[in-house]
Amino acid sequence: MSAPSSSPPEPALEPRGLAAPHGGVADQIVIDAQDLRMIYPPPKAGGKGTVAVDGVGFQVWRGEIFGFLGPNGAGKTTTISILTTLLDPTSGRARIEGIDVLAHPNDVRRKIGLVFQKSTADEELTGRENMLIEAGLYGLTSGQIGGHVNDLLAQMDLATSADRFVKTYSGGMRRRLELAVGMVHKPKLLFLDEPTLGLDPQGRAGFWRYIRYLRDSQGLTVFMTTHYLDEADQLCDRIAVIDHGKIIALGTPKQLKDSVGGDTLVLSVAAGSADPTALISPLPGVTAISRQGDSLRVKCSRGESLVPKVVMTAAQAGIEILGVTVIKPTLDEVFLHLTGHAYREEGEAPNGNPGHGAGNGPEGAPA
Ligand SMILES: Nc1ncnc2c1ncn2[C@@H]1O[C@H](COP(=O)(O)OP(=O)(O)OP(=O)(O)O)[C@@H](O)[C@H]1O
Numbered sequence: 001m002s003a004p005s006s007s008p009p010e011p012a013l014e015p016r017g018l019a020a021p022h023g024g025v026a027d028q029i030v031i032d033a034q035d036l037r038m039i040y041p042p043p044k045a046g047g048k049g050t051v052a053v054d055g056v057g058f059q060v061w062r063g064e065i066f067g068f069l070g071p072n073g074a075g076k077t078t079t080i081s082i083l084t085t086l087l088d089p090t091s092g093r094a095r096i097e098g099i100d101v102l103a104h105p106n107d108v109r110r111k112i113g114l115v116f117q118k119s120t121a122d123e124e125l126t127g128r129e130n131m132l133i134e135a136g137l138y139g140l141t142s143g144q145i146g147g148h149v150n151d152l153l154a155q156m157d158l159a160t161s162a163d164r165f166v167k168t169y170s171g172g173m174r175r176r177l178e179l180a181v182g183m184v185h186k187p188k189l190l191f192l193d194e195p196t197l198g199l200d201p202q203g204r205a206g207f208w209r210y211i212r213y214l215r216d217s218q219g220l221t222v223f224m225t226t227h228y229l230d231e232a233d234q235l236c237d238r239i240a241v242i243d244h245g246k247i248i249a250l251g252t253p254k255q256l257k258d259s260v261g262g263d264t265l266v267l268s269v270a271a272g273s274a275d276p277t278a279l280i281s282p283l284p285g286v287t288a289i290s291r292q293g294d295s296l297r298v299k300c301s302r303g304e305s306l307v308p309k310v311v312m313t314a315a316q317a318g319i320e321i322l323g324v325t326v327i328k329p330t331l332d333e334v335f336l337h338l339t340g341h342a343y344r345e346e347g348e349a350p351n352g353n354p355g356h357g358a359g360n361g362p363e364g365a366p367a
């Protein structure tokens, strides 16, 4: 249950040149971050501090799932820590539901739920006990909240294991318990910092199914980071890409993917046929063509609609096309295009080798 704020909410700002509304409601700004900067002090006097967040600003709208993506050390956890009142920024301001995080941190905390990658559950207690202890931190007694705890446990598929010690839980069960604990005080805004790291694909899919369910059934707004770009692509209404502490792109997954030049058609041309490049390049929507042997790669805005035109144009010129494949851009390509480097290097474990910083940040900081 969200405790009423003791301070009147400040007026929310207008969206500033962001992408068109998608899953969220653009005129209801739930998170408003403005020019946030965080410089961690140097470990030794006289040393140089670490610029972790460097002028970050964005808005998150009610009911959307907002992805915050970037490589290790990009500044994701630092930003989340500022928004959730765990860390004071060096400069800039942020408001949650119109409430300033620096001026009224306790009011903000009542509004938000938080799930970190690292488990915060007490292993020596049962799942239900963990939830009731968390509820107690918000001043809620088991009498007030017991029904809600049972509902959440059932929603998270933990009803039959609720009275078992957490140390007997599987990885997926622990993640679901974290989510249930984060939701115990009925927040309308949930922060998730790499909540599925270490889960197998099935466990991850299950976890995100619950998130989507909570969003759809309870109008939850979700701010999430993940190292799995495919996951973000499927789940997020909008995504901000952060690199070296700066937001370098913001839009729907489709807008981001379109920004790298749309689809690629791979045409397989019969050996010995004439080169169709000069015929295809003037077709509407074609942005670039390259040829490798009997294969032609055509960059275009919408692959499916170009296929019949390409095949017909080639056939009219007596050129036989043996096969056509439409390749849709991925967020990995977006990332490579924007930053010049892969999101994760080959073989690198998620959150393993730092991209350009030691990473990790204050994940274990107390809520
Ligand atoms: N407590 C701290 N003291 C000093 N520097 C820190 C601290 N926490 C983070 N940093 C540095 O700030 C930068 C941003 O770190 P942050 O943890 O926010 O990145 P991240 O995007 O969450 O990375 P990851 O993907 O590894 O979790 C990094 O260079 C990191 O080394």
Ligand SMILES: [Mg+2]
Pocket: 076, 077, 078, 193, 359, 360, 361
């Ligand atoms: Mg992090």
